[in-house]
Amino acid sequence: MQKSLHIDPAKCTGCLQCESACSLENEGIFNPSKSRIKVFNFHDEGRFVPYTCTQCDEAWCMQACPVDAIVINAETGSKDVLEDICVGCKVCTIACPFGTINYNTSSGKVVKCDLCGGDPACADACPTQAITYVDANATGLDKMRAWAAKTDNATS
C-alpha cells in the first residue's frame, strides 16, 4: 500500500519540529533552512501551514529534467533526485508549480522531499498530528469522517 503525507493546517502550532526532523534526517544536523518541508506562519491571520511536495504522478520536475535525474520510487511513489546525475541546472525548480523542489548551494544539486524512503521524519516528529503519513488512496478519510459525524441518523 502506498502512503502519502497528509497535512491538516488547523492542527499545526508552528513549532518547526518537522523542519528540524527533516534536516536531521536528510542533512545530519538541525538546520530548518535546509528542510524540505516548510511551515508558513500567516501572522495576521493566526494560521500555520506546513507545506511540502505532494509527489505529483506526472511530476513537472521529473518531466522537465533534461538528464533524467528525477525518478519514481516504485515502492513509495515519491519522486527522488539522483544526486549523481543531477547537474544543478534548476530547470525543475522553474517547472514545479508549487516551489517544493529547490536548489541547495552547498551540494550544487536540487533537493526535494523523498518521503524519507517510506518513513517520513516530519510526520514522526509532529506533536499534534498536523502531519501524518496515511493510505495514499484515502487521504480524504479524516474529512469524510468529520462530515459523516454530522449525519443525522434519525432522518434516514
Next chain:
Amino acid sequence: MSWTKKLLRVNLSSGTCTEEPLNMQWANDYLGQRGLATRYIVEETDPACDPLGPDNKLIMATGPLTGTMASTGGRYSVICKSPLTNAIACSNSGGFFGAELKFAGWDMVIFEGRAASPMYLSIENEKATLHAADDLWGKSVWEADGMLRTKHQDPQARIACVGRSAEQGCLYAAVVNDLHRAAGRSGVGTVMASKNLKAVVVRGTLGLGNIDNPEAFAATTKAGKAVLAENAVTGQGLPAYGTQVLMNVINEVGALPTRNMRETTFEGAANVSAEAMAEPRKSDGKPNLTTNGACYACTIACGRISTIDRTHFSVKDKPEYWINSGGLEYEAAWALGPDTGVDDIDALTYVNFLCNEDGMDPISLGSTIAAAMELFETGAITTAQTDGVELKFGSAEALCWAAEATAKGEGFGRDLGMGSKRLCEKYGHPEFSMTVKGQEFPAYDPRGIQGMGLAYSTSNRGACHLRGYTVASEVLGIPEKTDPLESDGKAGLVKAFQDATAAVDSAGLCVFTTFAWTMDDIAPQVDAACAGDWSTERMMEVGERIWNMEREYNAKAGLTGADDNLPARLLNEPANSGPATGRVSELAKMLPEYYEARGWTADGSVTAETHQRLGLPG
C-alpha cells in the same frame, strides 16, 4: 558538545564585530544561557556600574539545547545589569530568534559600549555587520520589523527589537523578538536602547550538528516529549487554555492580587479567564482566542493567538489592530486586569498588543498603572497630571490611555515608565508600590501562597514568579502538594525550585516543561547533547552555583539582606477575602530558614565556605 563554541563580541563604541572562542571551562561550570552569560557579566563588568551607561554590557545568550529538537529547545535570554532594580537582569524569551542565532553559528552575542547614533546589527552566519538605524529610531517594534524585512528582502530572518518605550527610557522596556515573544522583565530593552542599539536581525543556515551522542539524544528527547504529551498540564491544560488556565484557579485559592494587591480575590476574574477567551463574542461570533501557537521546537504550544473585538472602543477606528497576534498570558492578563480592577477582555488584549508593539513588560506596566490608580484614589495624583483622565480602578478607558502614553513616553506616560517604586516615591506614597528590589510583583498573592512571598523577596532579579515557581507545588501539587497557607518547609522548597530553574534556563529549555519534567527527565537530554557527564546532581549543583553567583553580583551592586523584603501591605494587612482571609505573609519566619538552607550568614551574605564549595568567581 551542542555549543557552537563561538561568541560574537560587538563593540558599539568602536563599531567592531569580533569572533571569540567560548570559554568552555565556564560552560562546564555554568552550562549556557543564563548561567554562562552571567559568568561573563561578572568577569567583564563592574556590578556598581550605571546600568544605562556604556560600561554595562548586554548579552543575548542561548543554551546548549537551543536549536535542537529537545522540546522547548528554542530559548534565549538577555542578560545585563537592570536599570529597574540595579541588580542582575536575565530575561528569557522563546519564539524563533534564539534558535536562529544558534543556526548562524553563535552561542551568544556580547554588546558593549554605546553607539554614537542609532544602529542595528545584522548577522548572516559568520558575517556580522552594524548598520545605521536612524530611520528605525522612533518606530515601534512592529514597524521596525516590517522595515527591516523590506530592507533585507529576507522573509526568513528572525528579528529582536526594542520599541519606543525603550527609547524613551521606560525602565521596564522589553526586547521583543518574532513580533510577540519578549525578554520582558527588568528593563533589558531599556539597556539595549541606551546603547543606541535598535534591533538584531539574524539569519542562520549553518545549522547545529555537534550533538555529543546523537542516538542517545534522539531517544531521550523523544522520551521527554512523551512525558509532556501524557501530562495533564503540559499535554492538555496549557495547549488548550494557555497559562490563562490559572486565572480562575488562583482566584479560587484566594491568591489573585486585586486592585494593587489590596484584595486577594477579583469579582471579575471569570470575565478575563481562559474560558472567557474561548467564548464567542456578540459582534462577529468569533472568540478572542483564534488558536494556540508554539515557540521553536515546543511540543506544548501554550502561546495564545488572539484578536480584539473590532467594535471595541480601543480599536474601532484602528484597523491596524484588527489582526491576529500574541494574546493574553496569565501574568499579563492579571496585571492588566485584576490588579487594575478592569474585567474587559478586549481592553486587556489591546494593551497586551501595545506591550508587544512597543516592547513593555505587561507585569510591570499593569502593576504600575494599578499603583497610579491607588495614588489617584487618594488624591496624590489628580486629573492635572493625567490630561483630565479619571485614572480609576476598573476603568478600561483609563487603562488603555495609560498604556498608550507609556508606550510612546508621552506626558504622564513618562511617570508611569519609571515603574511603581519610583512613581509612588515621587507622589509621596512609597507604601503603595508592590515591588521587591524595585521590580513589580507577578500574579500570586504571598498571603495566599506563602512560598511565593519568600520566592519574591529573595529573587535575584526582584519580584518574579519565574525564579522559583512554588505555585507548582503549593497549588498544583507538582512534584508534590504542599499547603499554600503553611510557611513551614517553604525555605527548602523555594531553594530547590530556584536552583532547578537556574539550570533549566541555562540549558536553553522552557521552565514550563517542569510541570511534567523533573530534573531526571532533563539531565539525560543535556547529558546526551553535551560532552561530559551531566547528572541530575550536577544540574542541581550548577543551578545552585548560578544562584549564588547572581547573589554575589547583587551584593557587589549594593544590595543586602535588607532588600529581601516585601511591601508592608503583604506583611501587615491581612488578606480580606477568600481562603487566605486573615493571613499575612510569614516572611520573617521563612527568611532565616532560607538563609540557613542556602549556607549564607544571618544577614544574607554568601559565606566564604559556600563560595568555595561552589567554586564561585572572585
